[in-house]
Amino acid sequence: MGEGKARRISIFFITVILVMLVMSLVALMLAVETYVTQGNIDVMNTILSVSTIALSIYLLFQMRKRTLSLDFEALKVLTVIQCTKCNYRNVKDFEKGDYILKEVGSCPKCDGTLLIYSIFREVKEKEKSTGI
Amino acid sequence: MFTENLAPNIQQPLTQDVMSWIFQLIWILAFIIIWIYGQRIQTALMLREIEGSLFKLKAMRDKGRQIAISTIKEIGKPTEDPTARVDRLLEHVDIGPVSLDPTGIIRRLEHIINVRDFRLKDEIRHMAPQADETQINNLTNLVEAALALNQIYKIVRHYYLMGKKTLSFYIILQIQMILPLIMRESEAFARALKAFTLGQPIGDGAGALVAARLMHGKEKRLIAQDTVVSEVDIEGRKAYVIKAKGPGGNVGKPGEAIKQILEENEGKVALIIIIDAAQKLEGEKPGEVVEGVGVAIGGPGVDKYKVEEVAAKYGVPLSAVLIKEGIEDVISTMRKEIVDGVEESIKRIKRLIRENTKEGDTVIIAGIGNTIGIAQ
Numbered sequence: 001m002g003e004g005k006a007r008r009i010s011i012f013f014i015t016v017i018l019v020m021l022v023m024s025l026v027a028l029m030l031a032v033e034t035y036v037t038q039g040n041i042d043v044m045n046t047i048l049s050v051s052t053i054a055l056s057i058y059l060l061f062q063m064r065k066r067t068l069s070l071d072f073e074a075l076k077v078l079t080v081i082q083c084t085k086c087n088y089r090n091v092k093d094f095e096k097g098d099y100i101l102k103e104v105g106s107c108p109k110c111d112g113t114l115l116i117y118s119i120f121r122e123v124k125e126k127e128k129s130t131g132i
Numbered sequence: 133m134f135t136e137n138l139a140p141n142i143q144q145p146l147t148q149d150v151m152s153w154i155f156q157l158i159w160i161l162a163f164i165i166i167w168i169y170g171q172r173i174q175t176a177l178m179l180r181e182i183e184g185s186l187f188k189l190k191a192m193r194d195k196g197r198q199i200a201i202s203t204i205k206e207i208g209k210p211t212e213d214p215t216a217r218v219d220r221l222l223e224h225v226d227i228g229p230v231s232l233d234p235t236g237i238i239r240r241l242e243h244i245i246n247v248r249d250f251r252l253k254d255e256i257r258h259m260a261p262q263a264d265e266t267q268i269n270n271l272t273n274l275v276e277a278a279l280a281l282n283q284i285y286k287i288v289r290h291y292y293l294m295g296k297k298t299l300s301f302y303i304i305l306q307i308q309m310i311l312p313l314i315m316r317e318s319e320a321f322a323r324a325l326k327a328f329t330l331g332q333p334i335g336d337g338a339g340a341l342v343a344a345r346l347m348h349g350k351e352k353r354l355i356a357q358d359t360v361v362s363e364v365d366i367e368g369r370k371a372y373v374i375k376a377k378g379p380g381g382n383v384g385k386p387g388e389a390i391k392q393i394l395e396e397n398e399g400k401v402a403l404i405i406i407i408d409a410a411q412k413l414e415g416e417k418p419g420e421v422v423e424g425v426g427v428a429i430g431g432p433g434v435d436k437y438k439v440e441e442v443a444a445k446y447g448v449p450l451s452a453v454l455i456k457e458g459i460e461d462v463i464s465t466m467r468k469e470i471v472d473g474v475e476e477s478i479k480r481i482k483r484l485i486r487e488n489t490k491e492g493d494t495v496i497i498a499g500i501g502n503t504i505g506i507a508q
Contacts, residue, residue, distance in 0.1 A: 013173055020162050027155050045152070048159055062177050075323070077332060077465050096330050099379035100341065101348055101507040118341075119333050119505060121465040 017059050024052035076122045085112030094119055175301050178308045182292045185311055189285040192322045196278035197222060199325050203274060207267050208260020217259050221252070221275055222282045242434045252276070266331070269380030270504060274328040277463070281321050284314060317459055324463035328381060333505030335461040339407040339428075341474045342453075342481070343375035343499025344508045352508055355392055359384035360508055367482055368491035369402070374498040381504035387435025391442045393496055399446030402493035404439070405453060405481055408500040409470075412456035419469030420456040421476045423484070428452035429500050451484055453477050466505075 027049035031042040077094035081104055088109045102116045166173070197218065204214045226248055229240035256263075256271045263271060288307060295304035307314075327334050333341065347362035355361040355374070364371045372393050376384030386406075394401055408428040412418060427443070427450055429436040443450050455473040485495055 013169075013176055016162075016165060016169075023155065023158055023162065027159070030152065030155065045155075052159075052162075059173070059177075062180075075326065075465055094330070094332065099331060099505045099507055100333055101344055102379075118471045119466065120468045120471045121332075123467050123469075 017056050020052055021056035021060075024049040024056065028053070078120060078122065079116055080118045080120075081114050082117035083107035083110065083112045083114055086110040088112075088114075089117075090114075171301055172299070175295075175299060175304055178304050179292070179296060182288070182295070182304070182307060182311060185315055186285070186288055186292055188315070189281070189288055189318055192318055193278075193281045193285040195322065196281040196325055199329060200271075200275050200278045203329050204256075204259050204271060207263050207271065208256075209262040210259050211261070214259040217255060218275070218278075221255055222279050224252075224279060238434055238437045241432055245432060245434060266380035269382050270328055270331050273381035273502070273504060274325065277321050277324045277328055281318060284318050284321070288314060320460045320463050323460070323465070327463070327465045328504065331379065331381075331505050332465045334463050334502060335457045335466050335470050336409050336463060336501045337466060337503055337506050338409045338455040338457070338470050338474055338477075339499040339501040340375045340378065340503040340506050341466075341471075341499070341501075342407045342477050343373050343497065344378070344503075344506050345474065345478060346371070346481075346497060346499075347373040347375070347508055356385040356388040358382045359386060359389045361389060361393065362508070366495070366497075367485050369485055369489055369493045369495050371485070372494070372496045374496065375506075375508055376501070376503040377508070378503035379505055379507045381502055383431070383500075383502050385435065386429060386498045386500055387438035390439050390496055390498055394442045394446060394448065397494055399448065400494060401446070401448050401496055402489040403449050403451060403485065404443060404496045404498070405451045405484060406439075406498045406500060407453045407455070407477055407481070409457050409462060410454035411462070412458055416456050417469065418457045418461055418467065419471075419473030419476075421473050421480055422454050422456065423480060424452040424454065426450055426452050428454055429498075449488070451488070453480050453484070 027045050031045040031049060034040055034042045034045075079092050079094050079098050081090040081092065082088070086107060086109050088107050098116055098119060100116055100119055103113055104116060105114045106112070107114050200222075201215055201218050204210065204218065208214075226244065229237050229244060231237060252275070253268060253272055256268050256275065260268065260271055288311075291303065291307040294300075295307070324334065326332075346364055346366070347360075350362040350364050350373075352360040352362045354377070358377050359374060360377050361372050361374045364373050374386055374389045374393075376382040376386070390404065406428045408430065410422070410428070412420065427436045427439045429439065439450075442448075455470060455477055457467075457470055457473075461467055461470065481497060489495055
């Protein structure tokens with residue numbers, strides 16, 4: 001890809017984030033120890049350590065390599081066959097060579113001409129209606 | 133004795149205070165680093181996101197190339213390996229006409245488009261000598277989809293590498309902001325590969341399907357390049373129904389066809405109705421049908437210009453019937469909602485004809501779109 005391989009994020013940034021995470025854990029432990037020994041809540045340390053833990057975890061999650069899904073979704077495509085004379089209708093899986101208005105034989109009910117009426121893919125609805 | 137007991141108590145708090153001060157200092161240093169290098173960290177994260185998408189784009193590009201080559205070999209049975217030709221085609225460039233002097237620009241653009249279409253089909257014919265006309269058209273569409281994927285990949289890669297070299301936050305931000313839209317479009321092109329390989333109708337063919345339904349069973353004639361017309365009686369009016377010639381992947385020349393019919397009838401046409409697929413807005417349902425006024429023909433504008441010119445010349449009203457679909461549906465295999473939209477469009481066309489014309493009038497109905505998988 002381009003000139004040589006794409007380099008990853010600098011080790012420096014990963015080190016900074018890991019150091020931040022370690023420090024915040026130690027600070028949290030100190031805050032807990034202060035509370036246990038002295039009965040005082042070290043508010044500053046607690047807030048700093050919890051927020052820095054959250055920030056470090058968030059940054060690490062952002063940087064982690066996600067597995068890329070490179071497989072393309074297999075589409076289910078259907079062919080609708082209809083008689084030109086009566087109301088006979090048949091739905092089957094799409095086959096290569098099918099096209100709309102192709103004649104595909106005689107109707108088993110009235111011996112009329114069977115045509116491919118439509119070809120479409122089924123879509124699984126992922127989105128829920130929000131009512132907007 | 134008192135001080136001896138006191139000493140350990142004093143030392144413990146002191147040690148804790150020193151540790152606390154050290155940690156607070158380190159905290160402050162850490163925040164200063166984030167404050168100074170924060171943008172650099174953000175830039176690195178954005179580059180990482182683009183890199184991930186770039187891997188996916190590369191995979192889609194490679195898949196498009198591979199499908200194009202294998203399909204040409206399967207259908208066309210070439211005597212020599214078409215790989216080198218396909219690779220050349222994927223790097224194909226179209227140079228538009230100069231617009232400094234816009235006089236005659238439509239004519240010049242049309243010439244370039246015609247040469248381009250001819251050149252592309254000619255290359256496909258060379259690569260696939262055993263393919264028939266329908267297969268040639270479908271292979272042309274397939275190569276165009278692969279070409280689009282290649283172009284998208286190269287453009288995103290260009291911005292990614294430029295961003296990496298310059299570490300400019302704003303260069304990277306430009307591509308990062310529109311990356312979700314780019315990925316959506318690329319995935320649509322990737323799905324199109326399958327549709328073009330198998331000759332399945334795509335969402336863009338909605339207009340063509342409307343015309344096919346109206347003209348089925350009637351006599352057809354070739355009116356323009358890759359374009360057929362049929363005379364159909366609708367609600368007591370004489371309707372000229374136009375569509376691209378299928379079932380191969382074609383868009384035809386609907387502009388030229390409408391112009392010819394108008395000239396043949398000396399402008400005595402009561403109404404022109406044009407049906408096409410239109411991009412839906414988020415929140416709209418695919419297959420929704422809307423009506424409007426104007427020439428609903430997409431593309432570079434050559435056909436649209438021709439229809440507008442000739443309709444204005446003769447004072448013929450223009451109506452548009454649009455079937456809404458998303459970008460992911462336009463070049464993928466047609467979905468059921470769009471087929472339902474086609475049925476609804478036919479009802480709308482009949483209503484438009486009933487309400488806006490009288491019996492004995494002549495109307496033109498043009499179904500616009502890629503007619504792959506749709507005969508007539």
